[in-house]
Amino acid sequence: MESILEQQRKAHEEIERLEQAIVDQFIKDSKSVDFANISYLFIYNYKQHKERLTREHRVSDFLDRISSRSKFLHELYEDTDGARKAEIDALSGTSEFSEFYGRLKAIKDYHRRYPNETVEPLELEFINQSKQNGDDDEIDKLFSGEEGSGRFLDLHALHEQYVNLKNFKKTDYLTYLSEFDHFSDYPKEHKYTGEYLNYLKELKNYLESFFKRVKPLSNLDDIRNEAEKEFNEKWTQGKFPGWEKQIGADDNSIDLFCVACKKAYSKKTVYEAHLKSKKHIKSANTLTEKGITSIDPETREKLRKEVDEGKDKREKEIAFTEALIQKYAEILGSQREDTKANVERKRALTDRERRMELETEEVDDVESESEDEDKIYNPLKLPLGWDGKPIPYWLYKLHGLGVEYPCEICGNYVYMGRKAFDRHFQEWRHAHGMRCLGIPNTRHFHEITLIEDAYALWEKLKSTGKTDEFKADTMEEFEDLDGNVFNKKTYDDLKRQGLL
Incomplete structure (x- = not known):
């Protein structure tokens, strides 16, 4: 077992190497590009996007490791059990030489018992890491095909969920991309349903997931705290869009409060209609059976406040979820605009053009691989040409x-x-x-x-x-320099006569 001081030394070394690896990721020189070729420029931009995403995810993993090792170091330095102090005392005390030789003997005994055990130095891991050309396959696994390696949003499932909400305006997918965060346009009285709350939760979770995948170095907690601070200011003032409150608007709400159903109404006509409903009559009969025939104003006011507090808490929860979605949509504005442009472009394509585009993208992925890569990326399993690379897809089909x-x-x-x-x-x-x-x-x-x-x-x-x-004289064919074909017997006769 390694000593505590050796564990600390290795943890410090790992942290330093991780910090250097992060620096190396950001100082890699970009390759020169021929921007005169527009098709190559598109491939280059797409490749640059994937390289940036790969680099940021790798740096994010490095930062997580640094955080983990720092936490481990902190626990060792705290020395709650006193083991580190005892080890230092043993090495610096009067018996330091005997302690040294004792540890040396333990190391020799260990290597004598395990002579062929392989040891991979820590620096070798980061040398191999620096030689990697990019984990494109890992990045592709993080995103769906519609998301295009993090360039576009994939809100098709959420759009379908939104369209199935009752009492909400039905829109097509392109319009939905522009208006999915316009919650102030939604009718407030229909926002209390379970379907709408589930839709908001799914939309928020997707945007958070997409944000973490496309911006791994950003701190989502800081963004959430900032959105919460802005929301609380507007909510306290009663000015949050879609949930505005007017001071004094509920002064007479006690007269429109149903004690049996524990529900307040804003309009007298709605309140009077409710008193004639079967639900109210059933609730009133239940109170009568319990012996409750009248309620004093103080109890009535207390019940109304409890209902109002519960309603306000629920409204605030719904509104805060909407505020988070609006904040995420603002940060992901570039991906949102790219998604709208991509949807409009795809709508203008025919089925044949879509298939050709898909095939072209797959072939471009193959052709855009760097020349110095040992492993050739060939998802279509195309045959290799004379240069050792997959042949063009059009030649493969031809x-x-x-x-x-x-x-x-x-x-x-x-x-x-x-x-x-x-x-x-x-x-x-x-x-x-x-x-x-x-x-x-x-x-x-x-x-x-x-x-x-x-x-x-x-x-x-x-x-x-x-x-x-088979007879060679009559069936075996020979050809002269002019391209004339003869059987073997005729060819030999003409050759002997010097006529060829």
């Missing part, structure tokens, strides 16, 4: 390389593309398979890939007398 052609004679080997399939009938694998079957590999068996079909055709050819064995 040659039909996505179509599989299995051949049972070749041992169920699969050929990708028609061209490779046609060529394989004259290659060694197919010829070897035909020899194993005892069938000559002639032109009669072109396009035959099943063993059963090959045997059937061979039997038919033998029965019709078309099973001439």
Whole structure:
């Protein structure tokens, strides 16, 4: 077991290396870019966005580790059990040499028992970390396809939830993106339903989650505290949008308070209609059965205040959630505008253009990989070209390389593309398979890939007398320099006569 002083030393070293790793992340030189190429500029901007996001998430992990190690160090320095002080006294006391040799003996005994144990120095971790080109795959896992690696918001599910709310204006998705935080336009009397509260909670949770993923170095608690401070000022003054209060408006509310139902009304007509409802009559009968026929004004006022306090608390909770959403929407304003522009652009595309765009984005992801990466990112499993990189997707589709052609004679080997399939009938694998079957590999068996079909055709050819064995003199072909094709016998005769 390591000593306390050694644990402290390692923790300090780790913190220093983490701090240096954070500095290294922010001083990396950007590569030069040819901005004359607009298509490359788009890819570069997208790549820069992913690199920034990867860097910030990595720095956020470093900061979390620094916080964890600092907390560990703080506990060691507090020395609640006195173990650190006892260790220092042992090393600096009269028996310091015996303590030193005792520890040296313990280290030697340990390495004698475990001679082949691998030890990875702490600096090696950060050297490997600095050589990484970016955890793009990890970033892609954090976002959905619609979010585009943190460039756009994905509010489709929340829009569907909003559309299904009763007594709320129905809007399309694009309009919803512009107005989802305009809570003052919503009818106040319909904000107390459970569906609306659940919708607000889901919207707040999504924006918080998206904010943490796209801005990992920002402090969400500070933003929440700032929003709460601004909200409390407006709420105290009764000026929060959508929940404005007028001083003295509830002076006569005691006359419109139903004791049986414990509910206050703002309009006399609504109050009178409530007194005739079945719900009120049932509540009044319940009080009568309990022997309560009348309530004094003091008790009535006390009940009204309790109801008002509960209502005010609920209203404040709903309003604060709306204030948080508005604050998050303000901070994520650039992503919000980019999302609206992206939705408008996609609406103008046809289905064919959308498919082509998706294919282009996937191919661009492959082509935008840096040249010095050892591992080639190839999500579409495209064949590699002469330069060791995946071929363009349009060339892959042109040659039909996505179509599989299995051949049972070749041992169920699969050929990708028609061209490779046609060529394989004259290659060694197919010829070897035909020899194993005892069938000559002639032109009669072109396009035959099943063993059963090959045997059937061979039997038919033998029965019709078309099973001439291969004769090199008449069947083997030769070509001269001008492209003329001859059989072997004719070619040899012309060559001997010097006519070629």
